[in-house]
Amino acid sequence: MGIVRVRVEQTPLPGIGVRHDLVTSSGRTVGVVSHRNGRRDLVLYDVDDPDSSLASIPLTDDEAEALADVLGASLMLGQLAGLRQQAAGLLTEQIALPAGSPFVGRLLGDTRARSRTSASIVAVLRDREVIASPVPSFRFEANDVVVAVGTRQGLDGVTAILAGDTDG
């Protein structure tokens, strides 16, 4: 995902574990304390006293993973939005899988969308979750929303394929 411009500082906590923290561009400090026993705390720091933690939120493995996913996904969508502005002619679009789509229950690879339209399916949104970079063996479900990147023509092609307007 490009060059890391943010400086994440790592501090050992002898007997406890390790703390990672970073100062955001808005001046706030956010940290994660990884305990040696596997516990993880998300730490938010005070504005007036940047050495002091305002809140320390213990996260289970699943919660930490979910949070990382949400952040990672929103980051990716943000970068896609940026890409749209940067590269002229290249568009990002969210395409809902129509209820009657022939691809509900079928594999992403079956659409052969990239070879036929040269537009790429870069993510699938399902139940407010983002599945980034789905593999060809990814299986579509009803109500999936596809995020695709391509030219106007390519994106229209993907829409048509997913709707079953062209024969696969």
Next chain:
Amino acid sequence: MNHDTTILLIEIGALLFGLGMLGRLGRRFGLSPIPLYLLAGLAFGHGGVIPLSASEEFIGIGAQIGVILLLVMLGLEYSADELVDNLRSAAPAGLIDMLLNALPGAAFALVLGWDWKAALVLAGITWVSSSGVIAKVLGDLGRVGNRETPVILSVLVIEDLAMAFYLPIATAVLAGVGLVDGLGTLAVAVVTVIAVLVIAIRYGGEISDFMSVKDPEALLLSVLGMTLFIAGVAGELKVSEAVGAFLVGIALSGPVAHHAVQMLSPLRDLFAAVFFVFFGLSTDPNDMPGVILPALALAVLTMLTKVLTGYLAARRAGIGLPGQVRAGLALMPRGEFSVVIAGLAVAYGVDPRLAPLATAYVLITVVTGPMLARLPDYPWFKEIVRKRMAARRTVKKPLAATD
């Protein structure tokens, strides 16, 4: 079963049950169980309310094991790399800590007219903060993520490491060995500690691999056995059992250390409780009233020097004023190590007033320390600190303008 054995069971059983109840009560008030165990020991000891008859010898051996388990667990918490890194980065803080806290203890003993052996012991008692109590306080107050916390921890780590040199010296001096033998013991201790650190850094993985994690029972027995064995050998070499145990803890790392911590924790809790009670037992409560005032004076003095230590160490690390104050106030409680050192002195029979003084001193610091550590969280305290910072800023501004 003969009569003595049954009496022993009754006494030990009643004692442990009582300690359990006390610990529960203490937790309700946010109090560390250490002072409660010490008080229980006082109550049961010579001249106490209900003297124990049959079980004192048994408790004595349990107390020995308690010290060893306390130390091996402490060693397990740190890896050799961590110790060396800390020594490199925070050595000045450790030095400030020693000068500010050990010297007042020694001076105090000399002012009371005690001999220099007692002065050496009291220096150790006032020097070392309680890593167990402080780690608990930091967790309870939600300060583990704070930026001054690594400063506090590194001071504690250096103190613990320093004990690996202090305890052999103290043991040698108390045993009354001559200067040459004393230096010999110190040399053995230094070489042993450095050798263990080097071996642990280079070959820690192999040592730990040697003990399988898969069989918990075998792991428990082998780690406990190795710890007691090495502690015993260290004791024979006059390097002190505690240091031997500490070094075993450091040498173990990775999954073995992780599992050993989980398995030894209940044992440590049991025997450490016995240890604190035993120390209380060896103190006659009738001696306490006479030492309360000196203990209070010493506590106030050395709690202030600890505040200064934390303040300076945090300032050195670039922490702001509120964090400096928090670091200082957090470092105040003395606990297990001070009792270990005092116990050593009692075993070798230094000044009889030392044990009651140490008991009173640890009781005062361990009870008031965690309470005072909460001060920075109160709004009125924050307000004072904020005003101080604002005052500083206005003082600094004209200076900056003249530049």
